[in-house]
Amino acid sequence: MRFKSQIKNVNLFAKFCASLASLGQIAWCRLNDDDVQFTIVPDKGSQVWSVLKPETVFETYILQSASPKNTINLEVPIQALSRALRSAYNATSTQIRLTKKDNVPMLSLTIVTTSFSSGTNVIALPPSTSGDGEPDAFDFSESALSQANGARERETVITQDIPVKVLTMEVVERIHQPRTQEPDVNIFLPPLAQIKTISDRFTRLALATTKVSSNASPRLELSANMHGSLKISVKTDALNISSRWTGLVNPELDPAHFPDGSQGVRDHPSTKMKELGGPTGENEAGWSKVRIDAKDWSRVLSVGRVSARVIACFINEGGLVLYVYLPNDENGSEDDSCLTVGLKSWDSPDTYADSRQYYISSFAA
Known part of the structure; x- marks a missing residue:
């Protein structure tokens, strides 16, 4: 069983999960070759049934299982997923995958962010050594200071793990979208x-x-x-x-x-x-x-x-x-x-x- 994807539209996916999180704590997530479904069926109150095309939020979509259409059914704490996605705002890249840690299934979110910091060295460049072995004078020229104090790129990698439960096909067969009359x-x-x-x-x-x-x-x-x-x-x-x-x-x-x-x-x-x-x-x-x-x-x-x-x-x-x-x-x-x-x-x-x-x-x- 394998699921791995690069998220291309983090903001939309984060808003979507935040909306679901306001309506319930646990969501059933169904992944297959055709679409991604999120469902919340509480004991009382509103019911939520949603269908996402993979290309709506995912850039790559790798899915593999023994079930038809590579279907994977997960029970997801949607509020935890929503919180994790909030930390991915303005990320350089965000990847989500299904993995295991200590034999517990996890949705692992790998978030890469890039920040820039300016140098604060007092001395612009270290002294060089002349032919007689004595150090030369430090270079305080404008160009040297600019090189020393220029912006520095820094990459940060954050991993967020959300424990999930893998559901069997027998369990999810009992979950059906309610039937309604034609609207007036x-x-x-x-x-x-x-x-x-x-x-x-x-x-x-x-x-x-x-x-x-x-x-x-x-x-x-x-x-x-x-x-x-x-x-x-x-x-x-x-x-x-x-x-x-x-x-x-x-x-x-x-x-x-x-x-x-x-x-x-x-x-x-x-x-x-x-x-x-x-x-x-x-x-x-x-x-x-x-x-x-x-x-x-x-x-x-x-x-x-x-x-x-x-x-x-x-x-x-x-x-x-x-x-x-x-x-x-x-x-x-x-x-x-x-x-x-x-x-x-x-x-x-x-x-x-x-x-x-x-x-x-x-x-x-």
Whole structure:
């Protein structure tokens, strides 16, 4: 079993792992020839399913195992990996590999940094010896001092080891991405930092106006329609406030991803929802709503550090799925990889196990 790679996009990978670390402590990492998957399935709260194309973060990608597609499954303490990657910012090179130390599997991060220091010698150059054996005078000329005090390059190598657990195929077969109903509303979200600021303010106000423990979490109601509107609200016995965005974009569905083509798009719940509501959003039937835990929502919004391009898929009274596109290079172009975060509505019945899986590829480019 072998895994070794040179990381080309350390900043993106570090932000990605930091986002995962804010949502859970342990991640399942699945490496194979086609992609790299990170999954967090906590006992409660949001679930994270992400797929990275190797070229998104890795320059070289060497993988070898006895499983099909050279698959390697690891249980990774994602917070420890996130901390290790933070020390690789501005590194000259960063390499990650699977190794063993004292028979314990490790993800070993080798970080090379280069720094420059200036010389501080008082005497510029040592004296030379003349023919009579007597030392010559020291050279204090400007050129000599410049040579003595010039910048010196210094290379530092740091190794960070993260203990991991290698999982068998039998163990991971029990881990499945949850199935959901087709969403009623698909909408591009405004900047997540903006949403987080408003959501956190609503949460504080709700806590301040209710007689509950400070550890309790209010429920935020999120709703959206197929005419570019998004609303966040909170309601308590003493408080009822909301904030609304308009002019957002509802992505179009791609007929190529439906078995019956254009007819599949016409029959889709989001198409029917668009017909129910109007541009003003006055018809409540045109809105899809979910109620989610405020603290869990705040943690989920940390994915905003990875990408500004996020699609939210609303399943009315059921749940919310966020698709976070990851840029493939430092210029932020061509986002083939995707991080998926699923949140269950607080009062949602468990009726989604047998429904059809929904994929982000349904959207037109």
